Amino acid sequence: MENMPYIQTEIPDNENVLNNKLSAKVKYVEDVTTALNEHDDRRVYELINSKKYNELIRGVEHADDNRSLASLVADLQPDLSHHLAERLIQYLAEAFPFFYYQESALGVFELYFGNWWDRAYFGRLDPINVQFKFKQEEYQKLVESVRLAAKGQRYHSAAIDELTKTNEELQQLVEKQGERNTQRQSLENQLDHLDEKGGFFNRPSTEERDELKAQLAMLDDEDEQAETVPDQIEKNNATILAYSKEDTILIYEQRAINEKFGSFDQFEVAAKALYVDYVKQLAAAAEGGQADA
Amino acid sequence: MPNQLQNRVKNYVGLLDQNIQAIQNELNQTQQLVESTEPGTVHLMAESLTQANLDTAWVQVPRQYSHADYFLIAMDRFMQLDGVTGYSILLPVEKETVTLVMTDLNVPAAFAFEENKDQNGGAYFVELATGERLFYWSLERKQIQFNARGIIDLLVGNFAKQHVTVEQNQIIATMLTEFGRYMERVFNYSVDFNLLETRDDYVYQLIQHAEPQGMLDKLFVLSADTNYFLQGIPNGAGVMLDDNTEVRIFFVNDANALGAQRWHFQVIDGRDQYSWLDVLLKYDFIANWYLSETNTLEVSYDQLVFAVQKTQPVDIQSIFTAEQGTTPMLDEEVVAAKQAAEAQAKEAAEKAEREAQAAAEKAEQEAQAAAEQAAAEQAEAEAKAAAEQVETTDPEVPVVEPVDDTLEPTEVTSETTTTEAAVESSVAPVAESSASTSGKTFEEEIGEALNSSNNTPEG
Numbered sequence: 001m002e003n004m005p006y007i008q009t010e011i012p013d014n015e016n017v018l019n020n021k022l023s024a025k026v027k028y029v030e031d032v033t034t035a036l037n038e039h040d041d042r043r044v045y046e047l048i049n050s051k052k053y054n055e056l057i058r059g060v061e062h063a064d065d066n067r068s069l070a071s072l073v074a075d076l077q078p079d080l081s082h083h084l085a086e087r088l089i090q091y092l093a094e095a096f097p098f099f100y101y102q103e104s105a106l107g108v109f110e111l112y113f114g115n116w117w118d119r120a121y122f123g124r125l126d127p128i129n130v131q132f133k134f135k136q137e138e139y140q141k142l143v144e145s146v147r148l149a150a151k152g153q154r155y156h157s158a159a160i161d162e163l164t165k166t167n168e169e170l171q172q173l174v175e176k177q178g179e180r181n182t183q184r185q186s187l188e189n190q191l192d193h194l195d196e197k198g199g200f201f202n203r204p205s206t207e208e209r210d211e212l213k214a215q216l217a218m219l220d221d222e223d224e225q226a227e228t229v230p231d232q233i234e235k236n237n238a239t240i241l242a243y244s245k246e247d248t249i250l251i252y253e254q255r256a257i258n259e260k261f262g263s264f265d266q267f268e269v270a271a272k273a274l275y276v277d278y279v280k281q282l283a284a285a286a287e288g289g290q291a292d293a
Numbered sequence: 294m295p296n297q298l299q300n301r302v303k304n305y306v307g308l309l310d311q312n313i314q315a316i317q318n319e320l321n322q323t324q325q326l327v328e329s330t331e332p333g334t335v336h337l338m339a340e341s342l343t344q345a346n347l348d349t350a351w352v353q354v355p356r357q358y359s360h361a362d363y364f365l366i367a368m369d370r371f372m373q374l375d376g377v378t379g380y381s382i383l384l385p386v387e388k389e390t391v392t393l394v395m396t397d398l399n400v401p402a403a404f405a406f407e408e409n410k411d412q413n414g415g416a417y418f419v420e421l422a423t424g425e426r427l428f429y430w431s432l433e434r435k436q437i438q439f440n441a442r443g444i445i446d447l448l449v450g451n452f453a454k455q456h457v458t459v460e461q462n463q464i465i466a467t468m469l470t471e472f473g474r475y476m477e478r479v480f481n482y483s484v485d486f487n488l489l490e491t492r493d494d495y496v497y498q499l500i501q502h503a504e505p506q507g508m509l510d511k512l513f514v515l516s517a518d519t520n521y522f523l524q525g526i527p528n529g530a531g532v533m534l535d536d537n538t539e540v541r542i543f544f545v546n547d548a549n550a551l552g553a554q555r556w557h558f559q560v561i562d563g564r565d566q567y568s569w570l571d572v573l574l575k576y577d578f579i580a581n582w583y584l585s586e587t588n589t590l591e592v593s594y595d596q597l598v599f600a601v602q603k604t605q606p607v608d609i610q611s612i613f614t615a616e617q618g619t620t621p622m623l624d625e626e627v628v629a630a631k632q633a634a635e636a637q638a639k640e641a642a643e644k645a646e647r648e649a650q651a652a653a654e655k656a657e658q659e660a661q662a663a664a665e666q667a668a669a670e671q672a673e674a675e676a677k678a679a680a681e682q683v684e685t686t687d688p689e690v691p692v693v694e695p696v697d698d699t700l701e702p703t704e705v706t707s708e709t710t711t712t713e714a715a716v717e718s719s720v721a722p723v724a725e726s727s728a729s730t731s732g733k734t735f736e737e738e739i740g741e742a743l744n745s746s747n748n749t750p751e752g
Contacts, residue, residue, distance in 0.1 A: 115524050116513070116522045116523060116524055116525075117509060117513040117523035117530050118513065118525065119525065238506070238507060241507045241511060244510075245507075245513055245514055248517040251517060252517075252522065
């Protein structure tokens, strides 16, 4: 047994494969570096998501993804995003002139609609995926207001009308104070009258008295409400103002979209096709540049 | 040794002489005030005359200019020296009172000074019909303070709402500004221009009455109906108007301010050309917004000087209807002149009436002639027709009969009546315009008053 030699496990040599893989990675990183240095954003987009690029730009069906390679630069996303945003935002200033951006953190671009007072925060711009990520709440408001505009209405028309009506009613409650005072006087007189003629044996008048008291209680309620009217009207006016402001913003948004795209539908199409339009434009520009050279 | 009578007369003469000296002195000053082309002299004379009192006991001057009048005379002189135009001074012949009016303004308005009676002296420049005090002027302290509220209430809140044009309002604003600038430049006045300031770097100070609630939202909503839109700027909002003019409304943090925010306006046009008032005059949506927010904030003015914002308004119609002229007249002369004018008017009216009557008569005659001719023609035609008819039907009927029918008076009168009516209506305006002055409108009175005392600087 002692001399029995063990057969050593043979491990096939894969040094070549490994080398190839490593050099592929190195090459990938080098390619990305070159593309970045040359500010060849088209190439960057191709490198960071080749599947998307091949399918959408080259029209290849079911292209392979390069996720493993791309993961090499995954932790550089904020830097890449910042880098890519530079040209993209230049392009967007023409294509979507009404959007404004604020870089809240490296590579994070907050999107604002318009440059008017209290413009809406409209979501984010994703430069790596060349995509708007609209804030759904704001976007739906805009969609709804476009639908209503076709009927000649504004987003808050109904609510504003309702509040205006409420205010008118409230105002009436105040204006009828005099009437109520007269009514109260008359009810109190009737009550006094009942008390005067009421004795132990006038049981049936209790009913009448209760009726009068109920009416007086109603007046009390209305008086109490009337006291709060100024506050309520002020509150409603503030709400009306907020709604009017939002309507104004939505009108500006629609106007901006219509001026640029002709219709909201066209805008939606353009927003969805942003990656294709932009990257193709980069490719065309690169070819044009080469042709010139 | 002189006797008592001599002394008595000598003293009497002395007293009169003293008074005459005082009067002469004041007359000299007044003459220099209106004749000197040296601004310093004008100022000095104005300063003296606005404080002097010609209450002489022995030789009395029944008709004198008041201190307030001297302020206006001085203002007119300075504006004349500066070449400011667009206004006239009304000069009633029957009293020494001066009033400033704008030559091109389609609402009744008259401006004059009101002396400030307290120890601070000076005077307020007031629009008489509304009582709005537009500025305060102290000659001795060399100080002018404009009243943002009074000026805005008058020009923006009142005139603009009565369809006074932006241009007409701007003439008033320019007159005020130019006057202030002249006094600042020539006499080193301290001038509080507030709402009239046009410098781009000027930050309008505001009086904050309450914490603003949705103030900028309101302006934003109002701007939605215009071609201008409100944009956010740090701590506030801005709006780009025409002519590269930008208006900013913003606050700076200030623990001492109401709500710890001190608000300001700014008007930037790159040429120091427009003031906050210009913006209010030109842009209705900003004016409406400002007027609705004055309970919250307003352009600041000296709150001590303008603690009382208004003077008692007066009926200014009599100022315009008074006889105007450069030569003063005594009461009896005025009465005589009035009578002469009335007689003349009456004569003119009678003449017009006679002419009208003559014309009417002539027209009537012509009409009658025409009618007769027409009738004759018609008669002829009918006679002819009748004759033809007669020929065909009954040759026994006399041919003259139809002629009698057409000459019936009813037909002729109906034609003359219409002609007469036409003549009357064409004569009516002539008679009316030459009749008594009571038929004139206020506008016509203003126009006439302006024409009779047009006072725009010469050369």
